[in-house]
Amino acid sequence: MAEEQKTGCSPSDCAGCSHAGECGSKPQSLIKPENKKSHINHVIAVVSGKGGVGKSMVTASLARLMREQGFSVGIMDADITGPSIPKMYGIHEKAKGDGENIFPCEAKDGTKIMSINLLLPEEDDPVIWRGPVISGVVTQFWTDVAWGELDYLFVDMPPGTGDVPLTVFQSLPVEGIVIVTSPQDLVRMIVKKAYNMAGQMDIPVLGIVENYSYLVCPDCGRKISVFGESHIDEVAEELGVPVIGKMPIDASLAEAVENENFAEVSNDYLAEAVNKL
Numbered sequence: 001m002a003e004e005q006k007t008g009c010s011p012s013d014c015a016g017c018s019h020a021g022e023c024g025s026k027p028q029s030l031i032k033p034e035n036k037k038s039h040i041n042h043v044i045a046v047v048s049g050k051g052g053v054g055k056s057m058v059t060a061s062l063a064r065l066m067r068e069q070g071f072s073v074g075i076m077d078a079d080i081t082g083p084s085i086p087k088m089y090g091i092h093e094k095a096k097g098d099g100e101n102i103f104p105c106e107a108k109d110g111t112k113i114m115s116i117n118l119l120l121p122e123e124d125d126p127v128i129w130r131g132p133v134i135s136g137v138v139t140q141f142w143t144d145v146a147w148g149e150l151d152y153l154f155v156d157m158p159p160g161t162g163d164v165p166l167t168v169f170q171s172l173p174v175e176g177i178v179i180v181t182s183p184q185d186l187v188r189m190i191v192k193k194a195y196n197m198a199g200q201m202d203i204p205v206l207g208i209v210e211n212y213s214y215l216v217c218p219d220c221g222r223k224i225s226v227f228g229e230s231h232i233d234e235v236a237e238e239l240g241v242p243v244i245g246k247m248p249i250d251a252s253l254a255e256a257v258e259n260e261n262f263a264e265v266s267n268d269y270l271a272e273a274v275n276k277l
């Protein structure tokens, strides 16, 4: 039976639709209005195809570098089941509200932060919620949080291509994504999944950051490729996307996270990357 041509489809519907390309209907925008007290110029999402590659590290590093350049910056921690941003900045207080709006907490460097950990009674309470509830929370981080004036809002996404990335891409005016990856064999497939998802949602890929690229031997200064040879340049060329940064394993970065003083970090490995956003 011939597939019925629909109107008002969402952008992601086009990907699986046999009428894509010849369909006259414009995809319906599902973008939600921002909170009345928010004026945000650029929304950039930081994504990864799999967990533990350093997405939060890259998100916070980009935010810090923007702060150092004098921009007003916020971080939305959309990793609801594994939030790590508040602790990186040493924030353990609760976010306040006035019945209508929720106000983000402010880190020592002025970065505004919203995370589920700022709303839970105890920060080690686990979030055992179904996907739609989690996605609803992320949407509220956009509609109900009074971010104020921001030059940049970085969204730290959960790994993969599930409910939350879909919600963020559909509901927030994401200007572009940064893909974080590591130099491992699976990188080709994992980066392509994130790249393809962004493509299907019509969101530009601003660049790829490779984390854990190497380790500098503290004795001889030699660069050791802990996770094997990197293939990121080939993959990036194939996709036509720039590699905007390569970060080594650096104990001082891990220490700043451990000591909860990321508000003082200046991650020079990504100094060039931030200029390309």
Ligand SMILES: Nc1ncnc2c1ncn2[C@@H]1O[C@H](COP(=O)(O)OP(=O)(O)OP(=O)(O)O)[C@@H](O)[C@H]1O
Residues within 6 Å of the ligand: 048, 050, 051, 052, 053, 054, 055, 056, 057, 058, 079, 082, 084, 158, 159, 211, 212, 247, 248, 249, 250, 251, 253, 254, 257, 258
């Ligand atoms: N380049 C690096 N050098 C040293 N430590 C790092 C580096 N990148 C990340 N780490 C550390 O590795 C751990 C995982 O990093 P991070 O939390 O940023 O990963 P993630 O991709 O956000 O994880 P998740 O998938 O759980 O969201 C953290 O403890 C972080 O401090």
